Amino acid sequence: MGDFYQNGIVTTLHNLSRRPLEDIERELVAFSQRRPLALVLPCLYSELQGEAMPRILEHLCKVPYLEEIIIGLDRADEGQYREALHFFSALPQRHRVLWNDGPRLRAIDAELKQESLSPREPGKGRNVWFCLGYVLASGACESVALHDCDIVTYDRELLARLIYPVANPNFNYEFCKGYYARVANGKINGRVSRLLVTPLLRALKKVLGHLDFLDYLDSYRYPLAGEFSFRKDVINDIRIPSDWGLEIGVLSEMKRNYSTNRLCQVDIADVYDHKHQDLSADNDDAGLSKMSIDITKALFRKLATQGIVFNQETFRTIKACYFRIALDFVETYRNDAEINGLALDVHHEEQAVELFAKNIMKAGEYFLEHPMEAPFIPSWNRVISAFPSVLTQLYDAVDADMREYAVL
Numbered sequence: 001m002g003d004f005y006q007n008g009i010v011t012t013l014h015n016l017s018r019r020p021l022e023d024i025e026r027e028l029v030a031f032s033q034r035r036p037l038a039l040v041l042p043c044l045y046s047e048l049q050g051e052a053m054p055r056i057l058e059h060l061c062k063v064p065y066l067e068e069i070i071i072g073l074d075r076a077d078e079g080q081y082r083e084a085l086h087f088f089s090a091l092p093q094r095h096r097v098l099w100n101d102g103p104r105l106r107a108i109d110a111e112l113k114q115e116s117l118s119p120r121e122p123g124k125g126r127n128v129w130f131c132l133g134y135v136l137a138s139g140a141c142e143s144v145a146l147h148d149c150d151i152v153t154y155d156r157e158l159l160a161r162l163i164y165p166v167a168n169p170n171f172n173y174e175f176c177k178g179y180y181a182r183v184a185n186g187k188i189n190g191r192v193s194r195l196l197v198t199p200l201l202r203a204l205k206k207v208l209g210h211l212d213f214l215d216y217l218d219s220y221r222y223p224l225a226g227e228f229s230f231r232k233d234v235i236n237d238i239r240i241p242s243d244w245g246l247e248i249g250v251l252s253e254m255k256r257n258y259s260t261n262r263l264c265q266v267d268i269a270d271v272y273d274h275k276h277q278d279l280s281a282d283n284d285d286a287g288l289s290k291m292s293i294d295i296t297k298a299l300f301r302k303l304a305t306q307g308i309v310f311n312q313e314t315f316r317t318i319k320a321c322y323f324r325i326a327l328d329f330v331e332t333y334r335n336d337a338e339i340n341g342l343a344l345d346v347h348h349e350e351q352a353v354e355l356f357a358k359n360i361m362k363a364g365e366y367f368l369e370h371p372m373e374a375p376f377i378p379s380w381n382r383v384i385s386a387f388p389s390v391l392t393q394l395y396d397a398v399d400a401d402m403r404e405y406a407v408l
């Protein structure tokens with residue numbers, strides 16, 4: 001059991017009592033009468049064959065309070081889409097599988113492209129964006145949870161705790177972010193979160209001085225968690241990055257759109273493990289290397305929108321400051337691992353820090369060289385204003401796909 005410390009600007013909802021799941025679910029069933037609940041799953045076809053997704057499906061089949069499950073399926077051809085429909089047909093809840101690469105959704109995408117309103121890059125951000133559009137189109141639910149599809153330690157308690165803060169009608173939260181200890185198999189994981197995001201935020205505070213925005217981001221215990229929940233109206237007015245900047249982008253948009261007492265974070269799991277990507281130190285376009293560049297770019301861009309002026313010298317100072325702070329964190333985590341009898345490879349940790357330091361410079365250079373580039377996907381508000389029938393088209397296209405390709 002953890003402590004009850006409130007460490008930052010947003011409320012933290014802890015796990016203080018190990019409340020039985022059945023108890024929470026009973027409440028959620030009652031809440032769902034007033035606020036129908038949905039789940040969004042951004043998913044790659046390849047994940048259906050991994051070890052996580054079959055387990056997730058098994059757990060979801062037992063969830064008694066969901067009105068609708070919306071699955072965004074990426075990188076699937078026709079046969080794979082059919083297979084996915086078959087896979088998800090086990091769900092007892094109403095569910096819809098968005099075939100993002102199928103001809104119908106591609107046609108909608110092409111139409112949006114004419115007005116430069118479609119996501120430019122493929123990726124999780126794009127997938128999530130289409131799913132959120134579907135939530136609006138369906139209009140069936142009031143509150144929505146979203147989680148990754150590579151969680152190998154999945155338990156349906158994670159979903160119950162994640163959605164609770166936006167499901168309970170007595171609470172006033174618009175948005176809730178999940179957090180957990182990413183510790184598994186005797187190891188402390190979460191390299192980008194621990195070794196890039198937190199030390200970089202601390203370095204930015206030192207170099208740029210006090211900024212509410214930085215304190216705000218720093219108060220999330222796991223800013224990169226792919227698990228969050230929100231009220232439906234949040235969707236209309238967010239501009240999210242299509243790349244790995246998605247999580248930081250969503251947090252930034254919440255701060256811009258809401259007062260911080262409408263935002264919270266919740267402890268969703270004692271253990272959490274997922275598919276680990278390679279560091280990919282030699283390839284800016286892969287693995288944690290790409291992730292660190294995308295995240296850092298998203299941070300710089302958001303800071304620029306707050307009036308911060310960057311130049312080469314600022315980036316050099318940020319990098320130097322980051323490097324020192326990150327190395328101190330390696331020591332902190334080594335000790336935390338040791339007292340807990342966990343493993344932590346100091347050499348690998350420092351290799352990651354060296355790569356992230358380089359990537360901070362790369363992200364900075366990229367930012368300076370591409371002043372007009374912003375990989376943010378337009379808000380649904382804007383898209384609807386340009387294409388008033390887009391939600392109906394999306395809704396009908398998904399229905400038509402499911403009818404045409406379902407294996408009956």
Ligand SMILES: O=C(O)[C@H](O)COP(=O)(O)O
Binds near residue numbers: 192
């Ligand atoms: O959250 C993170 O830091 C990244 O997703 C990397 O996680 P990992 O080190 O657990 O693979």
